[in-house]
Amino acid sequence: MTEQLVADSRRAQSPLLSVRDLQVEFTTSAGIARALDGVSFDVQAGETLAILGESGSGKSVTSQAIMALLPKPAGSIVGGSILYDGIDLAKEPVSRVRDLCATDIAMIFQDPLSSLNPVFRIGDQVAEPFRRRLGMGKKEALARALELLKRVGIADAERRISNYPHQFSGGQRQRIMIAMAIALKPRILIADEPTTALDVTVQAQIMRLLAELQAETGMAMILISHDLGVVADSASRVAIMYAGRIIETGGIREVYDHPQHPYTKGLLDSIPGAHAMGEPLRPIVGSPPNLLDLPAGCAFHPRCPIAVPECRAAVPSLREPEGAALGHHVACIRAEEVRSHD
Template sequence: MTALLQVSDLSVSFHTSRGSARAVNGVSFDIDAGETLAILGESGSGKSVTAQAIMGLLPRHSSSVDTGTVVFKGEDVLQMPRKQARQLAGRDIGMVFQDPLSSLNPVYTVGAQISEAARRRFGAGKAQAHQLAVDMLHRVGIPHPKQRVKDYPHQFSGGMRQRVMIAIALANNPELLIADEPTTALDVTVQAQIFDLLAELQAETNMAMILITHDLGVAAGVADRAVVMYNGKTVETGTIRELYDDSAHPYTAGLLMSIPNEHDPSQTLVPIPGTPPDIWDARTGCAFAPRCRFAQDICTTDQPALVPTADGSRTHHAACHFAKELQYT
């Protein structure tokens, strides 16, 4: 069966006064209908740029897709005319952005912003679009939707604004939803409510979801599979259980060791030393080598390929010279 979305060898560069820098380098993954795929990594790893490429939101004057394809339902999004790609992104692929306060327009009511999708995509009349906005607010769990549809973004709490963003993204019943850090700055209780809502809506429609996050704890409770990115490249892929129980890349293991253990609150957190490399740093070898306590000479000279891991799984791969020999957790 053909995957709903297939991303193959995607590379993206940004062009600035300092020169060109590769922000995403040869990333590949796919996702099926009804599945949740997490893209994990620290800030600057290329997660959001990958999502923007899928959505056709990269700034054309300062960026370029150097290689790769993004095939959605058999069509390469990157080869589509800009108008067709924008229609696809609004109709079949929805996106929930990281900061709802800056993403929502402060001078329009939330109802107007939700109903705009129906009016632009389906040619719905004003009354029909208004009713859709009320229905969507109810669907995402906002109390008194008939009254609140007339309110402005600043009149909602952070969690409620994120629900409004979800309502806008789902107004056209997309087959794929990309959620870019959808619960950043929300407390853990509201985070849980947002992800419960997404899971419920996903079950209703068999929608696929790509979750972009740096929070491995969140991904563990939501995703089926994960792609771990570092310095614009994929360093490990596999099912959630494979990555959490048998990490084959020291970066993934480091991310896991730096988050609290709910089963053992006394466990000491172990941060990853150093900082991610500058994207202008044309380093040879493994980009993670300067921060890796397992690094050997080969790691500084030869770039590792994404290869099967020691557990022999067909889904579990890591870009580490020792992926077939070592497990880090």
């Protein structure tokens, strides 16, 4: 009995999803681009991990790799592992991963209009997982679809279940995508820029809906965004990405209040309202690097205001700096100096 309790305890503490040293390459006419270079993180049951960074940092590629959605033949996983429930998704056939993702790991995409089929009614699209995966008849599946549409806040759902995607607003289409994603009660939900192009009020509504659904179902969530403000009150942990690597990670309050990587600090300083009234915005100078021609050493050093020659010598590894909270890791040789001036 004691051995069984220990085994159950270990299972309970094991990550639901464990990504280790994930490497993804894209073959282009100009050469090979390393889109992900040693990405590692864990996701526990019921928690929300936010993955943040500028466009091109590798956020969406990470989700595509997990879901076996990398564009073929250009994109491929060339190293590392994606462990889910004892299965390494990085080594399984694409068909096997997609079957698994159809029930256990779901995804909300950036653009709901392009993700919904314009020639099928909304009710039929939301009902499809019930018919295809659970073998329900059309009437029963549509009844379940109606319940979901009501749950995600589609007003007058009984009438609108027969409408087409173009007859809904952007916020409503996003709600429909959420309904489809949670239909089979996944254990993990990946939300890739779920509030892009939505106004501030609708953004708040969508984030509140996701939080409510997570509380109801206990699912884990990976929230991918470039908007630090959107996820500030939604995530428990955060991973900041730059040039295909995680350069800072930890509890969201610790990272937001005490950033220790110059890039993270730059992102936070660039948020409107982060400074005194009347002060100009403080954007990060320069642009993300070309993945076909990454700079030597730390990829951020050409844009870094505190870079020193040593920053060009080697790619810094994630470490727990002196004075940082437990679990706060930073890939910067000058992390302690950044923290001392926060």
